[in-house]
Amino acid sequence: MATAVRRMKLGSQGLEVSAQGLGCMGMSVAYGLPKPEPDMIKLIHHAINSGVTFLDTSDGRERVQLATKFGVKLVSGRFDICGDPSYVRAACEASLKRLDIDCIDLYYQHRIDTRVPIEVTMGELRKLVEEGKIKFIGLSEASASTIRRAHAVHPLSAVQLEWSLWTRDVEAEIIPTCRELGIGIVAYSPLGRGFLSSGPQLVGSLLDDDFRKNLPRFQPENLEHNKTMYERVSEMAAKKKCTPSQLALAWVHHQGSDVCPIPGTTKIENLNQNIGALSVKLTLEDIAELESIASADAVKGDRYSSNVTTWKDSDTPPLSSWKAE
Structure with a gap:
């Protein structure tokens, strides 16, 4: 029997989404060559028909909540982050035109x-x-102080951040800030960029142009240490009669009714498996055990290489410093 995907309120401004979303980045960039468009259209239709209606991109407007982003431009081969008002408006107009829609459901500032x-x-x-032109506003990878300042101008409905068993630093300050302000939490990479699904063998299957090949946590000097977490999660998953990825995803779901994970995939079987995580029930003891497995020293390696700018936890200058052009 198929798992029903429940609905949830994201933030306090009226946005309602499926309790699990679908991250679409891997369909076109970052994880190797772009996937065949007909296959990805089939996957998106399958997701919608299965009740996963919270998508980054879609042409099925009546049934989905469309979230897209602005703020990262490619200039001369390098990423440039831009929050200038004229660019914000131009980027929104361009997205509306490309997507052939009149209004974007959730519009994120991709980086600060x-x-x-x-x-x-x-x-x-x-x-x-x-x-x-947009219904709801979100931020991605913002600091707690930036979130507070932004929310004071117009209520935020969502903050998107990386949160999983092997990326938990957001629990210290960002998550409490969102909850204090009534902002929904959208967790990307809830499966540790695939590591919590496949373990160390994932690395050997990555294509040459998959950016994960260069991530510190996937390097040989860290992989041997990091596989211990995967093995322990796998052992616990076997006892719970689910897959490691379902257990890891269930942990994110159990973090609260204000959390919506958006695992990405390009395969229907993986999407079905992810939906199955909604049926995995965890006791308080289960959660405590998982969090001991995912303790602070459980993972070696940073999220990104030292030569990659992430703009994580970014702050901005005070308003008094701004001189409009």
């Missing part, structure tokens, strides 16, 4: 521009809400 006061960026986003 450390040169532009967050109040300036949010001011333009508020105008876009007032004009009916």
Whole structure:
């Protein structure tokens, strides 16, 4: 019997989504060559028909909640982060045109521009809400202080961040801030970029242009240590009669009714397995055991290489420093 995907409120502004979303990045970038478009369309249709309606991109507007982002531009082969009001508006207009829609359900600032006061960026986003071009506003990878400042300009419905058994630093400050302000939490990479699904063998299957091949946690000097976590999760999953990925995803679901994980996949069988995680019930003892497995010293290696700028936990200048052009 198929698992029913429940609905949830994301934030306190009225946005309702499926309790599990679908991350679509791997369909076109980052994880190797872009996947065949007909296969990805089939996958998205299958997700929607299965009740997973919270998507990054979609052309099925009546049944889905469309979330997209702005703020990362590719300039001369390098990423540039931009929160300038004119760019915010231009990016929104371009997305509306490409997607052939009149309104974006959830519009995220993908990364925080450390040169532009967050109040300036949010001011333009508020105008876009007032004009009916976007419904709800979100931030991604923002610091607690940035979240507070942004929320004071216009209520945020969601903050997107990396959260999984092997990335838990957000629990110290970001998660409590979101909960204090009534902001929904969208957890990307809830399966540790695939490691909590496949373990060390994942590394050998990655394509040459898959960016994960260069991540510190997948390097030989860290992999031997990190496989211990996977093995312990696998042992516990066997006792719970589920897969390691389902157990890891169930842990994210059990973090609260305000949390929506968005595991990405390009395969229907993996999507079905992810949906099955919604049926995995964890006791308080189970959660405590998983969190002891995923203790602070359980993972070796940073999220990204030292030469990669992540803009994580970024702050912005004070509003008083801004001089509009």
